[in-house]
Amino acid sequence: MHSVFAALAAQFPAPAAARADGLLCAGGDLRPERLLAAYSRGIFPWYEEGLPILWWSPDPRCVLRPESFRLPPRSARALRRRPFELTLDAAFSRVIRACAGPRATVKGTWLTPEMIAAYEHLHALGYAHSVEAWRDGSLAGGLYGVALGRAFFGESMFHRVSEASRAALAGLVALLRLRGAELLDCQQQTPHIMRMGGVMLPRASFLERLARALAADGAEEPGGRRPESIPWAPWKKGYVYSVVSGSWMARS
Incomplete structure (x- = not known):
């Protein structure tokens, strides 16, 4: 290191x-x-x-194992009937600012201007990423988080259209499976996450899994030159989502 x-x-x-x-x-x-x-x-x-x-x-820590993720049946049916268009890193700043917006059940926001600027800096370096869900050309929902090695740390999500945040999460999980990720950290338990396969891990177990996920990654991606002081390569490869196949493809 x-x-x-x-x-x-x-x-x-x-x-x-x-x-x-x-x-x-x-x-x-x-x-x-x-x-x-x-x-x-x-x-x-x-x-x-x-x-x-x-x-x-x-302690404990809420995580989603990519292989155990499942959409609630009602959501899966709704998304099959009318899927969203998904993108990766197409509107990071819009997503994080939407996540910082007021919510009916939460007073204030933890996403201060300082935090937003910090994650935008990580995004510019290739370590923070967003998945966007679009409907009829408008941003309907999305999420963002931090990728490090074969771990992804989910930070926040939002929706303006019903099921849009679940569509973005399903898209993220599909991308993590494609990339061989081993751990999706959700930080804290919510009913939303637990219905989709979330589990609570003792801190020690979480840290063991995290260590494996970080040890599994050491190769540079094409164009993924890391900042000199950071041991893990950033994600630089682009991906395109196909609504027809429901899968991601590396951008050529």
Whole structure:
């Protein structure tokens, strides 16, 4: 592992030191190397404007194994009748800003301008990605997260049209299967995720799976030159989704 990256990772306390609610530590910054160092240790930022940066490592941890994902029958039928058009990384900034928008059940937002800028920087480097669901040329829903090795850390999703976020999640899972990903981290339990195959893992089990997912990746992609201080290559290969076949194809 690169020495700069290793030093940043070592600045975080051991995840087992987290409080019962998952809070591990506070402070630092959101530069790309620190963010990815945190993710590589199973730690993620989550805080509100006006607070210091808070870093979390919940126990247990909600994950989706790509091979175990399943759509609820009603959603599967609806998406077969009228599928959405899916894209990868076509509107990252629009997706993350939509995820930051007001919600009926949540007061405020954890996606501060500082956080949005940090993830947009990761996106420019090839480590943060979005899947968009379109209907009649309009953005109907989507999700974004961070890819590192053979792990994907889901951050947030939104929808403006019924079933659009599920379509985006199904598209992400199909892409992760194509890429040989081993772990989709959902961070926290929600009924939405659990109905689609989510499981709760003790932190120790999650960290073991994460270590395997990160150890499994070391090759560069074509055009995927990594920043010097980050050990894992970014996703640079483009993919196109076919509504007819319901699958992704690498862009030639």
